[in-house]
Amino acid sequence: MKVKINQLKKLAIALIALPLLTMLLLNSASVKTRAAGDTPDAAALYKESKCVICHGPQAAKFFDATKPDDQLLETVMKGKKAEKPPNMPAYSEKGLTEEQAKALIAYMKSLKQ
Ligand code: HEC
Numbered sequence: 001m002k003v004k005i006n007q008l009k010k011l012a013i014a015l016i017a018l019p020l021l022t023m024l025l026l027n028s029a030s031v032k033t034r035a036a037g038d039t040p041d042a043a044a045l046y047k048e049s050k051c052v053i054c055h056g057p058q059a060a061k062f063f064d065a066t067k068p069d070d071q072l073l074e075t076v077m078k079g080k081k082a083e084k085p086p087n088m089p090a091y092s093e094k095g096l097t098e099e100q101a102k103a104l105i106a107y108m109k110s111l112k113q
Pocket of ligand 1: 046049050051052053054055062063064065067072073075076080081082083085086087088089091101104105
């Protein structure tokens with residue numbers, strides 16, 4: 001009987017400790033992304049923000065790297081209706097900062113080379 005109670009105690013401790021550990025891990029993960037936000041990690045953003053779905057892993061589609069930067073930046077922030085779908089979504093509405101958009105454009109240019 002004693003053994004069983006001890007086992008129950010261990011189980012209870014494990015059940016309490018597990019979510020705590022998970023929270024700790026999740027917290028440290030979110031700190032990492034925030035730190036990365038200081039200098040935008042364009043490669044990660046390019047995938048997370050779904051740019052890759054439309055523009056492709058090499059930024060080969062719908063992207064003319066020879067256009068002036070401010071024009072490219074405006075398209076990312078304000079979006080652009082294409083002649084036929086898909087349209088370029090307006091990313092300022094999705095909370096993308098201008099700094100992140102600039103990093104993304106530089107990243108897309110580096111992909112094209
Ligand atoms: C739903 C599909 C889609 C997604 C998602 C998308 N784009 Fe676009 N994007 C387009 C299309 C289509 C165009 C071309 C619009 C046009 O000029 O007709 C475009 C245009 C652009 C341009 C201007 C290119 C040029 O030659 O004028 C840039 C820069 C750009 N996108 C960057 C991004 C970035 C960065 C992301 C992610 C944050 C992103 N796009 C996500 C579809 C998408």
